[in-house]
Amino acid sequence: MIKKFLYSQKVAPYVFVLPFILVFLIFWVFPLGSSLSMSFQKTQLGQEADWIGLANYGKLMGDGVFLKAVTNSAIYMILTLLILIPFPMLFAVLINNKFMWGREFFKSSFFFPALTSVVVAGTIFRLMFGEMEGSLINSILGWFGIDPVKFLKGQVTGFIALVALATWRWTGVNMLYFLSGLKNIPGEYYEAASIDGASAFQKFTKITMPLLKPTTIYVLTISIYAGLAMFIESMMLWNGNNSPKNIGLTIVGYLYRQGIEKNNLGYAAAVGIVLLAITMLINLTQLKLSGMFKKED
Numbered sequence: 001m002i003k004k005f006l007y008s009q010k011v012a013p014y015v016f017v018l019p020f021i022l023v024f025l026i027f028w029v030f031p032l033g034s035s036l037s038m039s040f041q042k043t044q045l046g047q048e049a050d051w052i053g054l055a056n057y058g059k060l061m062g063d064g065v066f067l068k069a070v071t072n073s074a075i076y077m078i079l080t081l082l083i084l085i086p087f088p089m090l091f092a093v094l095i096n097n098k099f100m101w102g103r104e105f106f107k108s109s110f111f112f113p114a115l116t117s118v119v120v121a122g123t124i125f126r127l128m129f130g131e132m133e134g135s136l137i138n139s140i141l142g143w144f145g146i147d148p149v150k151f152l153k154g155q156v157t158g159f160i161a162l163v164a165l166a167t168w169r170w171t172g173v174n175m176l177y178f179l180s181g182l183k184n185i186p187g188e189y190y191e192a193a194s195i196d197g198a199s200a201f202q203k204f205t206k207i208t209m210p211l212l213k214p215t216t217i218y219v220l221t222i223s224i225y226a227g228l229a230m231f232i233e234s235m236m237l238w239n240g241n242n243s244p245k246n247i248g249l250t251i252v253g254y255l256y257r258q259g260i261e262k263n264n265l266g267y268a269a270a271v272g273i274v275l276l277a278i279t280m281l282i283n284l285t286q287l288k289l290s291g292m293f294k295k296e297d
Contacts, residue, residue, distance in 0.1 A: 032276075038269035045263055056270035066271065068246050069254040070278075076250070077227025079163045084174050084223055085216065091171070092178035093208060107179070110172030121169055122236020126152070129161040129237075152238060155247045162248065165233055170226075174219050181215030182208070217290050221283050228279050231256065251275045 039056055043049035060066050091110065095103055113121070128136040131150040138148040151157040185208065193203050209216075231252035235241050238248045241257055249257075251271065259268025287293060 035269045035272050038266050039273050041266040041269075043266045045265065049266070052266070056267050057274070059267070060270055060274060065246060065249070066251075066254055069249045069251050072247070072249055073228050073230065073251045075159065076162060076166075076230055077224060079159065080166050080170075080227045081220065081223055083163065083167050084170055085219055087167075088171050088174035088219075089178045089212065089216070092175045092182055093204065095175070096179060096182045107172075107176070110175050112172065113169045114173045116169070118169070118232045119236055121165060122233055125161060125165045125168075126237050126239060129157075129164075152248075153244050155245075158238075158243070158247045162234060162237060165237060166230075169233075174223070177215055177219050178212065181212045185211045213290070217287070217292060220286060224282055224286070225279055228275060228282075251278075 038049075040051060040053055041049040042052045042055075091106075094100060095106055100106075129151040130138070131148060131153065132138065133142065133148045135148075137151065141147075141149065149157055151161050189207050189211075190203055193207060198206070229252055230250055234243070234248040234250050234253055241249070241253050241261070243249060252275070255268050255271040255275070258264045258271060
């Protein structure tokens with residue numbers, strides 16, 4: 001009976017998907033449900049939780065520091081989208097060109113930063129953008145007669161350092177996504193376009209970009225999430241979670257401050273739920289606008 005059950009074709013599909021279902025329930029549904037429940041409570045470690053309804057969410061709407069964190073995360077997300085989608089796509093097209101030499105070298109060089117620990121990368125960039133005259137960036141500026149800049153103490157200059165770190169680390173990863181998408185485009189399309197006299201720009205806009213749409217949407221989706229959920233880069237760049245005037249504070253950084261540093265777990269849970277809602281709203285909207293939910297004829 002047991003052998004018949006195990007070898008049953010009706011049971012087999014459920015056995016194969018069971019590990020995923022268990023992982024999904026244990027590590028996603030259960031934590032999400034617990035966080036949602038906790039967001040309606042005033043709770044701290046070692047103390048009994050008190051139900052306070054929507055008080056945490058009401059407090060968030062008037063919390064200037066939280067709104068600052070949301071603004072910072074939104075700006076960071078937008079800046080990374082403007083850089084980490086078009087430039088990796090362009091690099092992928094150049095490397096995929098049949099006349100490109102040293103292709104494997106460039107792919108490895110671009111991808112190597114992603115293998116570097118974010119802790120190490122953040123520390124290096126903190127030293128590069130240091131306010132001392134001898135720091136790397138200020139030394140370069142000094143060659144042009146520009147006085148040393150305190151990058152990590154200003155809002156605009158701080159974001160320059162933060163986005164530079166993100167660009168260095170993730171350009172190669174996104175480039176590989178686009179390279180994989182380019183491999184799925186039949187070469188016959190480009191040959192036919194060449195016969196018709198199409199220029200390189202016309203091939204890119206009429207063939208490459210439309211057929212790279214699924215890859216572009218995927219990169220856009222994960223980049224939106226990564227931008228809003230960024231935390232460790234900021235923490236390492238400012239050597240902690242307390243940047244000057246909160247210029248580097250992100251939503252996850254504020255969650256960490258409330259939940260870990262201040263032991264205000266209920267309020268931190270509300271921050272996490274709001275972050276999830278913002279991320280889902282933006283991604284579902286862009287997926288809807290891009291036509292990903294349309295049924296194929």
